[in-house]
Amino acid sequence: MSTGQEQRTIRCLVAKVGLDGHDRGAHVIARAFRDAGFEVIYSGLHRAPEEIVQAAVQEDVDVLGISILSGAHNTLVPKVIEGLKEYGAFEDTLVIVGGIVPDEDRADLKAAGVAEIFGPGTPMQETIDFVRENVSR
Helix, strand or coil: CCCCCCCCCCEEEEEEECCCCCCHHHHHHHHHHHHCCCEEEECCCCECHHHHHHHHHHCCCCEEEEEECCCCHHHHHHHHHHHHHHCCCHHHCEEEEEECCCHHHHHHHHHHCCCEEECCCCCHHHHHHHHHHHCCC
16 A cells, blocks of 8 residues: 655765865764665765766755855855756755855845755754655655
8 A cells, every 4th residue: 555655765965066175064964864864975075066966967866965165155056056957857856055155145045946055053853854844755
């Protein structure tokens, strides 16, 4: 009997885009996502937007978590989203951003297609719950 509630593993790419060399937060979120039962792929540091798009498409991820602390979010995140759209993968990919994003930049990122932005100090469970509630099934 299918109830439509079968739990399928959520596939997540945790990505560091651009020249931002700070990856502690990305490692923390990757571990928390794994502990929550998600399948996690970590991009490694210094990835170009195109590399992130390729990885997200090839791995067929449900969630793309972009960790960015460099201040280049207004340039890099829209490039990633455009790339997902080019591959027809944007509709099936929940894009979230973690890191330091000034309040005045949040509306533009959301308009570009970011589902949610999680700043420093966001409780891990809040992020996990958001993913579970918003990922395409």
